[in-house]
Amino acid sequence: MPVSDSIQQAPAQNAVEKNGNAEVSSSAALQQEYLREILAGKRKTSLEIIMDAYRSGYPIPGIYMDIFQVSLYEIGTLWETNQITVADEHMGTAITQYVISNLYQHLEIANEQRGKLVMTGVLGEMHQLGANMVADVLEADGWDAMFLGTNVPTEGAIRSIRQHGADLFGISSTMLFNIPMVVQLVEEVKKEFGDSVRILLGGAAFRSLHELPGELEGCIVALNLGEALDRTRRDMSNPAE
Numbered sequence: 405m406p407v408s409d410s411i412q413q414a415p416a417q418n419a420v421e422k423n424g425n426a427e428v429s430s431s432a433a434l435q436q437e438y439l440r441e442i443l444a445g446k447r448k449t450s451l452e453i454i455m456d457a458y459r460s461g462y463p464i465p466g467i468y469m470d471i472f473q474v475s476l477y478e479i480g481t482l483w484e485t486n487q488i489t490v491a492d493e494h495m496g497t498a499i500t501q502y503v504i505s506n507l508y509q510h511l512e513i514a515n516e517q518r519g520k521l522v523m524t525g526v527l528g529e530m531h532q533l534g535a536n537m538v539a540d541v542l543e544a545d546g547w548d549a550m551f552l553g554t555n556v557p558t559e560g561a562i563r564s565i566r567q568h569g570a571d572l573f574g575i576s577s578t579m580l581f582n583i584p585m586v587v588q589l590v591e592e593v594k595k596e597f598g599d600s601v602r603i604l605l606g607g608a609a610f611r612s613l614h615e616l617p618g619e620l621e622g623c624i625v626a627l628n629l630g631e632a633l634d635r636t637r638r639d640m641s642n643p644a645e
């Protein structure tokens with residue numbers, strides 16, 4: 405199944421067998437179960453829940469969006485409203501990072517070769533999971549992806565683009581206060597590589613922007629996994645152009 409379809413079709417496919425009875429557990433129930441386990445610090449059970457879902461046919465991009473993203477957004481709200489501690493948030497995030505790392509080996513990579521991608525979080529940005537998920541899903545969609553992590557200095561990012569021969573450079577920013585750093589990075593990349601490297605922007609900061617700063621014109625902006633797939637397929641059908 406194409407990776408983009410798997411995002412939309414995920415919930416309907418989540419059929420879980422228990423005690424011989426076919427039981428369709430909704431993605432919402434699965435997400436709540438996962439959230440409960442990560443907040444209880446149950447790393448093993450959290451991984452088992454996700455591996456069971458995967459083995460029952462739940463596609464990885466769907467798990468990323470329906471389970472991980474929803475749980476982490478909920479953790480953000482619980483944290484903001486003092487219902488959980490910073491330690492709880494760190495633990496939930498760490499367990500999710502661990503589960504994502506385990507899922508990676510099961511990603512089905514498309515036969516198509518769409519080009520080379522470097523993905524990073526901008527300097528000053530500590531949120532990493534969203535960019536990690538987008539890098540994984542684009543890799544599954546046929547991109548030769550190099551994920552740098554986050555809080556990467558401009559110089560290092562430029563060097564990675566050159567070393568990898570990237571056609572596409574993804575920048576993630578969650579915090580609005582990091583947008584000036586995104587602008588600076590984009591300007592440096594344009595100066596070094598001109599139009600030969602397209603730039604893909606995303607992360608929660610772009611959701612809060614009313615208008616894209618003029619300096620970011622010409623960049624592709626995508627606000628979630630589905631949009632990242634749609635936009636890269638539409639705008640990057642021939643990376644060499």
Ligand code: B12
Binds near residue numbers: 476577630
């Ligand atoms: C975990 C977490 C952290 C961890 C991150 C650890 C890590 N390894 O990632 C730590 C503890 C470091 C952290 C720090 C902070 N955080 Co924080 N954090 C979160 C939390 C709970 C989850 C983030 C997450 O992983 N979300 C899940 C991913 C999947 O979602 P996502 O990032 O949006 O990614 C999706 C899309 O945006 C998009 N996308 C993302 N990147 C890219 C890139 C490209 C190229 C594309 C195309 C798409 C794309 O695709 C992804 C999949 O759909 C959020 C809650 C939330 N609502 O997200 C708060 C949250 C983002 N944090 C918040 C805050 C305030 C902070 C701090 C300022 C706290 C503090 N006082 O220190 C610092 C800022 C640090 C910094 N300079 O960046 C606020 C931000 C509020 C705001 N709007 O300004 C939030 C919303 C919590 C809240 N409700 O108050 N945080």
